[in-house]
Amino acid sequence: MVNVLVVGSGGREHAISWKLASSDLIENVFTAPGNGGTIQNVDLSVDDIEGLAEFAKEKNCFTVIGPEAPLAAGIVDFFNERNLPVFGPSKDAAQLESSKIWAKEFMKRNSIPTTNFKIFDDAEQAKEFVKSYEKSVVIKADGLASGKGVIVCNDVDEANNAIDKILIENAFGDAGSKIIIEDRIDGVEASYIALCDGKIAIPMATSQDHKRIFDEDKGPNTGGMGAYSPTPVIDESLSVEIQEKIIDKTITSMKKEGIEFRGFLYAGIMIKDDKPFVLEYNVRMGDPECQPILMRLDSDFYKYLHAASEGKLNKLPPISWKNDYSVCVVLASKGYPGSYKIGDPISGFDKIPSSSFIFHAGTKNVNGIIESNGGRVLGVTALGSTLQSAIQNAYSASEKIQWDNKFQRNDIGKKGLSFL
Numbered sequence: 019m020v021n022v023l024v025v026g027s028g029g030r031e032h033a034i035s036w037k038l039a040s041s042d043l044i045e046n047v048f049t050a051p052g053n054g055g056t057i058q059n060v061d062l063s064v065d066d067i068e069g070l071a072e073f074a075k076e077k078n079c080f081t082v083i084g085p086e087a088p089l090a091a092g093i094v095d096f097f098n099e100r101n102l103p104v105f106g107p108s109k110d111a112a113q114l115e116s117s118k119i120w121a122k123e124f125m126k127r128n129s130i131p132t133t134n135f136k137i138f139d140d141a142e143q144a145k146e147f148v149k150s151y152e153k154s155v156v157i158k159a160d161g162l163a164s165g166k167g168v169i170v171c172n173d174v175d176e177a178n179n180a181i182d183k184i185l186i187e188n189a190f191g192d193a194g195s196k197i198i199i200e201d202r203i204d205g206v207e208a209s210y211i212a213l214c215d216g217k218i219a220i221p222m223a224t225s226q227d228h229k230r231i232f233d234e235d236k237g238p239n240t241g242g243m244g245a246y247s248p249t250p251v252i253d254e255s256l257s258v259e260i261q262e263k264i265i266d267k268t269i270t271s272m273k274k275e276g277i278e279f280r281g282f283l284y285a286g287i288m289i290k291d292d293k294p295f296v297l298e299y300n301v302r303m304g305d306p307e308c309q310p311i312l313m314r315l316d317s318d319f320y321k322y323l324h325a326a327s328e329g330k331l332n333k334l335p336p337i338s339w340k341n342d343y344s345v346c347v348v349l350a351s352k353g354y355p356g357s358y359k360i361g362d363p364i365s366g367f368d369k370i371p372s373s374s375f376i377f378h379a380g381t382k383n384v385n386g387i388i389e390s391n392g393g394r395v396l397g398v399t400a401l402g403s404t405l406q407s408a409i410q411n412a413y414s415a416s417e418k419i420q421w422d423n424k425f426q427r428n429d430i431g432k433k434g435l436s437f438l
C-alpha cells in the first residue's frame with residue numbers, strides 16, 4: 019500500500035485526491051494545503067517546496083503536483099534530486115506554460131499549428147505595430163498571471179489599453195515584462211489533455227471549459243465557470259489530428275530538444291474551419307476540466323500517474339472511461355472574478371443525490387461548518403447518459419446548495435448540445 023501527497027487547494031486537487039483515494043493500492047491520500055472538502059489536509063503551502071519534500075519523505079509518499087506555480091518553480095526537480103517519487107513536469111518542461119514566449123517560439127520552430135505572433139517589451143513599439151496591423155489581435159503577458167494575462171482585443175483602443183496595462187502599469191509584475199501580440203482567431207475552443215511519460219502521450223477524455231463569468235460567454239474571463247466531458251466539438255478525426263499534429267509532435271519535439279515531458283500536457287485548442295490551433299499550453303490538468311474528466315474515469319488513476327512518472331505508460335492497457343457525459347457547474351462567490359465576500363456558511367450537502375459529487379475549491383471547514391473561502395467555491399459534478407441529462411442532473415444538484423452570495427452560470431454544457 020502507498021501513501022500519496024496531492025499538492026494544491028482547488029477543485030482540481032480535490033478531484034485528484036478523491037479519485038486516487040478510490041485506488042486499492044493506496045492507503046492514505048494527503049492534500050497540501052487542501053480545502054474544506056479534502057480529507058487529510060496538511061498545513062503546507064504549495065510554494066513551501068522544502069516542507070512538502072520533508073513531509074513526502076517522512077510519510078513515504080508518491081507526490082502529485084496539481085497547480086502550475088510550484089511546477090514552474092521547479093518542485094519536480096527538487097523531489098527528483100532527492101529520489102522522492104513525484105508526478106509532474108520538470109521546470110524546463112513547465113516552460114510550455116510559464117513562458118508564453120518560450121511556448122510560441124517552440125511551436126514555431128517545430129511547426130506545431132498556432133497563430134502568427136510578435137514579441138515586444140516596449141509599449142510604443144507595440145502600439146506602432148498594432149496601429150499598422152490590419153488584423154484583430156490578442157495580447158498576452160509572457161509569464162504566469164493566474165489566467166488573467168490574456169486580453170482579447172476588439173479594436174486598436176482596446177489593444178493600446180492592454181499594452182499599457184501590461185507594459186506600463188505592470189498589472190502582472192515581472193510576468194508582464196514582455197508581451198506577445200498574436201492574431202486573433204474566432205472559432206470554437208476546446209481542451210485536449212494528455213498524460214505523458216516523456217516518450218508517449220495518451221489522451222484523456224476531451225472537455226470544454228466556460229471561461230467567461232456570464233452566460234453565453236459574456237463578461238470578463240475567470241479561471242473557469244464550468245466544464246463538461248466528452249465534448250462533441252472534438253470528433254474522432256479531429257481528435258486524431260490533434261493527437262498527432264499537436265500532442266505527439268510536442269512530446270517528440272521536446273525530447274529532441276533534450277526535455278522529457280512527464281505529466282499532464284493540456285493544449286487549449288481553437289478550432290477554425292475544422293483545423294486545430296494551439297492557443298496555449300498548460301502543464302497540468304485544467305480546472306474545472308479535471309472534475310468532469312475524473313468523474314468519468316474507470317481505470318485506477320494511481321497506476322497511470324505512477325507509470326507516467328516512471329516512463330512506463332506503454333506497459334498499461336488503454337484508459338477506460340464511462341460512456342456517460344459529465345458536467346461540472348462551478349458555484350462561485352458573487353463578485354468573482356472581481357472582489358467578493360467570504361465566510362458564508364454553506365448548506366445542502368446532505369441533499370445531494372449519489373449520482374452527483376461536490377468538489378470543493380474555495381471552502382474552509384470551520385468546526386464542522388463548511389464556509390465559502392474563495393472566488394470559485396464548489397464544483398457540482400454529475401453524470402448522465404446524455405449531455406442534456408448530465409446538465410439537468412448537475413443543475414438540480416446545484417439548486418440544493420445554498421449560501422448568501424452564491425453565483426453560477428446557467429448554461430454550462432449548452433454550447434456542446436448544438437454539436438450533437
Ligand code: GLY
Pocket residue numbers: 165227241242300303304305306307
Ligand atoms: N480551465 C482552464 C485552466 O485550467 O487553465
